[in-house]
Amino acid sequence: GDSVTQMEGPVTLSEEAFLTINCTYTATGYPSLFWYVQYPGEGLQLLLKATKADDKGSNKGFEATYRKETTSFHLEKGSVQVSDSAVYFCALRPTGSARQLTFGSGTQLTVLP
Amino acid sequence: SQTIHQWPATLVQPVGSPLSLECTVEGTSNPNLYWYRQAAGRGLQLLFYSVGIGQISSEVPQNLSASRPQDRQFILSSKKLLLSDSGFYLCAWRGQGVTEQYFGPGTRLTVT
Numbered sequence: 001g002d003s004v005t006q007m008e009g010p011v012t013l014s015e016e017a018f019l020t021i022n023c024t025y026t027a028t029g030y031p032s033l034f035w036y037v038q039y040p041g042e043g044l045q046l047l048l049k050a051t052k053a054d055d056k057g058s059n060k061g062f063e064a065t066y067r068k069e070t071t072s073f074h075l076e077k078g079s080v081q082v083s084d085s086a087v088y089f090c091a092l093r094p095t096g097s098a099r100q101l102t103f104g105s106g107t108q109l110t111v112l113p
Numbered sequence: 114s115q116t117i118h119q120w121p122a123t124l125v126q127p128v129g130s131p132l133s134l135e136c137t138v139e140g141t142s143n144p145n146l147y148w149y150r151q152a153a154g155r156g157l158q159l160l161f162y163s164v165g166i167g168q169i170s171s172e173v174p175q176n177l178s179a180s181r182p183q184d185r186q187f188i189l190s191s192k193k194l195l196l197s198d199s200g201f202y203l204c205a206w207r208g209q210g211v212t213e214q215y216f217g218p219g220t221r222l223t224v225t
Contacts (some may be wrong), residue, residue, distance in 0.1 A: 031210040042214040043119075043203050045159075051212055091157070093212055100147070100172065101214055105156040 004089050006104035013080055013111050021075040021107045023064075023090035031092040033057075033066055033073040034101065036064040038087045047075075047088070080111045115140035119204050119217040127225055132177075132191040134220050136204030139185065144206040146187040147214060148179055151201040163187060199224045 003031060007022040025031065032051045036044040048057030053068035062077045090104040116139045120151050127131060138144055147161040159172045161179035169179050176195060180188045187204055205214040 036211060036216075041219075041221075043219045044205075046213050046215065047215055101157075101158045101164060103157045 002031070002092060002094055002102045003103035004090050004092055004102055005040055006088075006107050007104075008107070010108040010110060013109070015082055015111055015113050016079045017111075019075070019077040019084075019109070021088055021090075021109070023073045023075065023104060025071050025073065025090075025092050027071075027092055027094055027102075028096040031067070031094050033064070034088040034091045034093070035062070035073070035075050036090065036091060036103075038106070038113045040086075044089065080109075082111045082113050085109055085111045115206075115208070115215070117204060117206055117215060117217040119202075119220050121220060122218065123221045123223075125218040125223045126194050128196055129137070129193050132194050132198070132222070133205075134202055134207060134222075136187040136189075136217055137185055138187075138206045141182060141185070141206070145214075146181060147205040148187065148189050149203040149205065150205070151203060151219075153200070157203065160189070161213055166185065176219055194224045196224050 003026045005024050034049045037043045037047045037048040048059040050057040050066035053066055056065045064073050064075045087106045087108050089106045091101040093101050118137050146163045151157050152158055163169050163181045166181055177191050177204045201219050204217040205217045207214045
């Protein structure tokens with residue numbers, strides 16, 4: 001079945017450090033890929049998405065590139081801020097599926113001033 | 114613009130009591146609707162999804178049920194809560210022809 005594997009956290013960085021959160025997936029065909037962010041006590045917010053190979057999703061300084069050859073969708077940001085502290089979820093939606101997103105287990109990011 | 118509401122925001126219920134959580138979406142028609150549960154420190158588990166009024170698909174057998182009495186209303190229920198039902202319940206919607214889901218603010222349920 002489909003699955004998403006994220007690097008385990010927690011991740012602790014200093015402000016202005018470079019961020020990478022690894023995400024790899026297993027799926028047939030060409031799934032759509034997503035990163036969601038969850039701030040404490042809140043629901044999930046869509047951060048960025050990519051729907052086909054080599055697409056780059058970007059938002060709020062975050063980027064992720066859909067790599068079909070390595071089945072990866074790593075999240076990056078060049079300079080993190082304290083306000084980026086949150087849990088980040090990688091997810092996929094299989095081609096043509098009406099039903100679900102398959103989520104990774106989430107990565108807790110803490111950015112220290 | 115589209116918005117999604119969930120209530121209540123927090124709920125504390127004794128074991129064996131009933132449950133009703135409500136989710137409504139505004140600004141769209143015929144959305145796909147989803148209920149997820151997030152246990153403490155864990156990822157998200159899809160519980161139910163619906164592609165239309167009265168159409169409910171269950172992903173995980175449990176003592177919960179879902180209903181969709183109106184196009185933009187999705188209700189999660191239980192007749193008798195278990196301790197293991199505690200968690201953060203998230204409702205989400207997806208519009209026709211798009212890939213992403215949008216989540217509500219969630220309901221924090223504590224079963225005591």
